[in-house]
Amino acid sequence: MTRAMPINIPSNLPAKEVLEKEKIFVMDESRAYSQDIRPLNIAIFNIMPKKEEAETQHLRLLSNSPLQLNITLLHPSTHLSKTTDGKHLNAFYKTFEEVKDRNFDGMIITGAPIEHLDFCEVNYWNELSEMLDWTKTHVTSTLHVCWGAQAGLKHHYNIGKFKLEEKCFGVFEHQILEQNCDLLRGFDDRFFVPHSRHTNTRREDIESEEELTLLSYSEEAGVCLVQSKDKKQVFLTGHPEYETHSLADEYNRDITNGSPIDIPKNYFINDQPSQLPLHLWRAHANLLYMNWLNYYVYQATPYQW
Incomplete structure (x- = not known):
């Protein structure tokens, strides 16, 4: 029996095989064309080093929806990736220059392990800045993740980041500050999000900006989820897209490289790296992405751009 899938991605994209093995509902191009509905066009600006891994993680969360999605993967043209095969980029990715005349219903800007750099030191900062301006007129709602959230807050509201004394690394409990927010509809009063970063955003900077609403906060990890009043910009400082083993992989990588790293907090059973993490x-990660797609993209975007 053929399995129908609501995410329209190239048939030979490696993520497709991974998601199919997980029984996740996605769709290839031939099946998509047979459905007489208007799909949502979603762009993912992927600036993570391991692009295949990151694209799979985000597609997994986007897939749990009855909506049909056309996915466009983007990478910066002003940065040469050293960790992703050029053939993969050429086959499946476009640049901003190639799509800037299009409109998108939603966009995701991923994180990147570059928070130690000042924004102006990032070699694709000018390209990203142009894209962030473009999202205000060409994208219904943009979801910024981790460093992508810090970059968006800096560009749109001039809210900076500050260096932490020790890395924010682990799985942390968060509280909801806005009970009637559509983005958090169906959430429990407390929920968990993984974080992995060396910098943070000050709560007082968010709360002093009248165009922003702080939606959730963690006593340990700080600011987590922020949105603009018009819901066109959503900023998420954590990594809900992470897989079970993602923080363990980062921890083991740093241990192997001899880099100083603490055991991720609230992650391994009994804080023992030999134990499987929970x-x-x-x-909540699935619910967050579905709420964003439904309330901030699908119900807000025009039928025809």
């Missing part, structure tokens, strides 16, 4: 954020 995946405590899966349900």
